Amino acid sequence: MSAPLTAAADAMTAAPPRLAAEFWSRALRHRSFVLGGALVLLVIGSALLSLLWTPWPAYDIDIASKLRPPSAAHWLGTDSFGRDIVSLLLVGARSTIMVGIIAVGIGLTFGVCLGLTAAARKGWTEELIMRLGDFTFAFPAVLSAIMLAAAVGPGMVTSIIAIGIFQVPIFLRVTRGSANAIWAREFVLAARASGKGGFRITLEHVLPNILSILIVQATIQFALAILAEAALSYLGLGTQPPQPSWGRMLNDAQTLLFQSPMLAFYPGAAIAVSVLGLNLMGDGLRDLLDPRLSRER
Secondary structure, eight states, rough: OOHHHHHHHHHHHHHHHHHHHHHHHHHEEEETHHHHHHHHHHHHHHHHHHHHSSSSSSOOOOOTTTTOOOOOOSSSOOOOTOBBHHHHHHHHHHHHHHHHHHHHHHHHHHHHHHHHEEEHHHHHHHHHHHHHHHHTTSSSSHHHHHHHHHHHOHHHHHHHHHHHHHHHHHHHHHHHHHHHHHSSSHHHHHHHHOOOOOOHIIIIIIHHHHHHHHHHHHHHHHHHHHHHHHHHTTTSSSSTTTSHHHHHHHHHHHHGGHHHHTTHHHHHHHHHHHHHHHHHHHHHHHHHHEEEEEEEE
């Protein structure tokens, strides 16, 4: 291989690590991303920790120890069934993250595939897909969960499916709008002129150029999925006892607001920290993946 070709090959090999290093260098200076990432890592770390250790078994009921105040044995006290609050929060983080990841994964997979198809095919195919998305958008997660609970019963699977269905039209619209903008670009027109088909152009040119938008949107939708899961569990449509859930903890605490108000504060604070962290991280990712926004600020 000649010297110029060797130099070009070395530059292409070194480009990804260099770009990654530049990204993390800018990311660590972005206050919103750093703070949001720290909060998200705190929640994820709590969920992972619950797989290995909890102060007390989260499913053990000890009526004799119910509504205990914070102490050396129970750091945040106990609930009305004598269960340790810290243990419930740790295991509840695991349930919340599991529902969020699977639900957003459902919305991302189907929404992106349908959105890319609508942008590539146009005509009646695009019209049919978008009208299907509008029809799905008319059923919010709570309404879908009510219908599913009536058919198969409430539970974690019901909340995952309900939230996932509601996520699909959101990702569909974002993907289709972003993909249409890429299809009008000159390099895509050149690819079409060179004889590339729609499927190949979508994979090689359209999807890589909208990937950053989808990542940011997925972060935001993850935060909304956490809120939706907590709401469904609070209404009794989501995670069922004895499986701990932040929404279930709020539901159990509502009758004890005057007797023990901190029982509602702890899961509420956990939900707030999770949503705040994801929103801050999403805002930071938006700036980092689109340098024009950083320059405008």
